Amino acid sequence: MLKHYIKTTEALKQLRKDQDGVVSFEYIIVAAAVITxxxxxFAGTGSTSLTAALTAxxxxxxTAIALPL
Incomplete structure (x- = not known):
């Protein structure tokens, strides 16, 4: 029983020190924020939305191109 406890404790210590997936998880969070x-x-409505500004x-x-010189 003590052997299993030691193996489990060592595995948990190893897992706590593991930082390999942290950076990719942070990139996922940043990407989700940017997409939102x-x-x-673009999904906004009214005259203050980006779509309305681009259309204007x-x-x-x-209109400027169509004016005769």
Missing amino acids: VVIGF AVGKVT
Whole structure:
């Protein structure tokens, strides 16, 4: 029984020191946050959304190009 306790204790100590997957988990969290922000900008409604601003900018460029020189 003592042998199993020692093996389990050593395995838990090893697991606590293991840092291999921490960095990739942090990247996943950052990627999820970035995706959420981007979706929030493009899915917004009203005149303050990014989609509305881009549409207005493209409209102004189109109007400027269509004007005769």
